[in-house]
Amino acid sequence: MVEQSPVTGVPVLEMSGIRKVFPGVVALDGVDLRLQPGEVHALMGENGAGKSTLIKVLTGVYDIDGGQIRLAGQDVHFSGPLPAQQAGISTVYQEVNLCANLSVAENILLGREPRQFGRIRWGQTRRRARELLQRLDLDLDVSAPLGAYSLAIQQMVAIARAVDIDAKVLILDEPTSSLDASEVAQLFAVIRRLKAQGVAIVFVSHFLDQVYEIADRMTVLRNGRLVGEYRTAELPQMELVAKMIGKDLATLEDLEQQPRETTARIERGEALVQAEDLGRKGGIEPFGLSIHPGEIVGLAGLLGSGRTELARLLFGADRADEGRLKVDGKAVTLRSPRAAMNRGIAFSSENRRTEGIVGDLSVRENIILALQASRGWMRPISRRRADELVGKYVKALDIRPADPDRRVRDLSGGNQQKVLLARWLITEPRLFIVDEPTRGIDVGAKAEIQRLVAELADGGMAVLFVSAELEEVLRLSHKIEILRDRRLVEELENTEAVDADRIMQTIAGGQSPS
Incomplete structure (x- = not known):
């Protein structure tokens, strides 16, 4: 039986019995979604559960094969994203789809600029853009290029553009996947402001802590079917995960207890790869690092701390301009990724798209x-x-x-x-560099990939594991390299004495506990 939370008032959006079939695949099978004005509603499920398909059905990208969509009490059927947007349904995707070379004002009003006699009225365009940003409590120079601002600000400009059409429903698809903690807080302030203005917000994210911080209710999908609808405050996180992946709580709790098995000490002989004062001006300060066969080395640090820059140097994607790199004890110069591949080094980038x-x-x-x-x-x-x-x-x-x-x-x-x-x-490969391999994916796939990394190391492969999630780094690594301001500041053996607080103090520049 599908579980539903009690709802008061008339939903602004009702999707009932939605069915979508692709050749050989039933992507959605009888899915319901109800949105109330002025609520944040999380759409939860593993990758492949049907979340993206449901959003595309709602916004007219896909036709439905069964079911009904009602907006503000009226039956609707959208032939594409533009009619959906004109009706008050806007979507902001994970990859901000704006033009970095254009100004903030141009991006917000692109295609909708005030005109007179066919010519754009730039003064009015900038005023309108400022008004929209003020609605979100943002004060930006709207004449500056969008590319001059952080990704978080670009996300908010995309939201300002979305609400310019008097949005009734705003869909945010993985809006925080590339943001740090302060940027997430800034985005959440904007979301709460829109919520107070009566906008219904669909929030899609794999960060469970963020879902529990911002969402009022949630709808859970699994394998294209509706599992249930719940008040966030009434559904514990472990129960949510169990519903998402279809495993019982005992199995999940066992999974949570597994982590540190991979962090047992390994016998270290000669390093497979060793960096000696390796660095690149404008990229990362000179650092020393050794990685041994069968060892998982975790890189921890905030966005922009130099994690990816370090990884790219070891793969030859960027050229070091000081220090040296040794492979099997011999100094090498990696002039390209192909040279690194010939040495048995592989690199899976954080930006999979x-x-x-x-x-x-x-x-x-x-x-x-x-x-x-x-x-x-x-x-x-x-x-x-x-x-x-x-x-x-x-x-x-x-x-x-x-x-x-x-x-x-x-x-x-x-x-x-x-x-x-x-x-x-x-x-x-002999050394596998994996940069944010679990970012933006569901808990089930995340657990599978973490298990794979541990198995690769057990088989003798060296792994450099880069992740913004400290618990993930702690779970998998034999030792942890901590970066701050593009400088490697500390190396820690991953013992029971090391926890997330210890790492965060180092990242923040405070004194680590002894």
């Missing part, structure tokens, strides 16, 4: 991409060999759907991440 997957290519083509590049394009991998390798990793990583001919862009975020990991694992 722009530096990772190739959306228009198939799962098969994406997985063999790095192996083919390392062989050279004059030595193509045979279709038979490609099918054999791809089949092995699709099964090992449980990539869904298990169709190698499926376009990667049609997969959920968690499965896209698995495809990216498979691409590098197929090259059989």
Whole structure:
């Protein structure tokens, strides 16, 4: 039986019995969603649960194969995103889809600029943009290029653009995935302001603590079906996770207890990779670091602390201009990523959409991409060999759907991440650098990837694990490197004495407890 929380008042939006079928796949099967004016409603579920499909059905990207949508008490059917927006439904996606080279005002009113005799009235455009930002309690120079502002501010400019059409419903799809704690607080202040103005907000996020901080109610999906609708305050986090992934609480609690098994001390012989005063001006200050076979080294630090810059130096994606790098005890110069790959180093980027997957290519083509590049394009991998390798990793990583001919862009975020990991694992690296491999994916896929990282290290692979989530770093790492202001400031053996507070004090520049 589907569980529902009591609702008072008339919903601004009701989706009832929504069904959506793709060839061979029932993506949504009888899903309901109710939104009240002036509430934040979290849409929860694993990657592939149907969240994105439900949003696309609501905004007219997809036609529905069954069910009903009512907005403000009226039956509606949108032929595309523009009619949905004109009716008062706006969406702000994880990747801000604005023009960094244009001004803030131009971005907010692009295509809707006040005009007279066919010419844009720039003064009025800037005034209107300032009014919209003031509605969100933001004071920005609207004539400045959008690119001059942080990603958090760009998100809020996207929201200002969305509410300019007198939004009744605002959908925020993973709006905090690239924001630090202070930027999240700033965004939440804007969300609360819009809520007070009566806007119904759909909040999609994999950060459970944030969901519990900002959401009034939540709807949970699993495998395209509705699990239930709940008041956030009445559903404990562990019960939510159990409902999302379909496992009982005892299983999940056992999963939570597993972490530190991977942090047992390892026997360290000669370092596989060793950096000696390696650095790059404008990127990261000179640092020393050693990584041994079978060792997971965690990188901890705030956004902008230098984690990715350090990883890129070790992969040859950026060139060091001081210090030296040793592989197997011998000094090497990595002039390119291909040179690093030839040394057995692989790098899975944090930005899977722009530096990772190739959306228009198939799962098969994406997985063999790095192996083919390392062989050279004059030595193509045979279709038979490609099918054999791809089949092995699709099964090992449980990539869904298990169709190698499926376009990667049609997969959920968690499965896209698995495809990216498979691409590098197929090259059989000795050092695997994984930068934010679990960002923006659901708890089930996150647990699978964490388990995979631990298994790789158990098999003798060295892993450099980069994550903004301290608990994740603590869970997996044998030792932890802490960065602050693009400088490696401390190395900690991951013993029972080390906890998130200890790391946060170091990140914040305070004294670490002895």
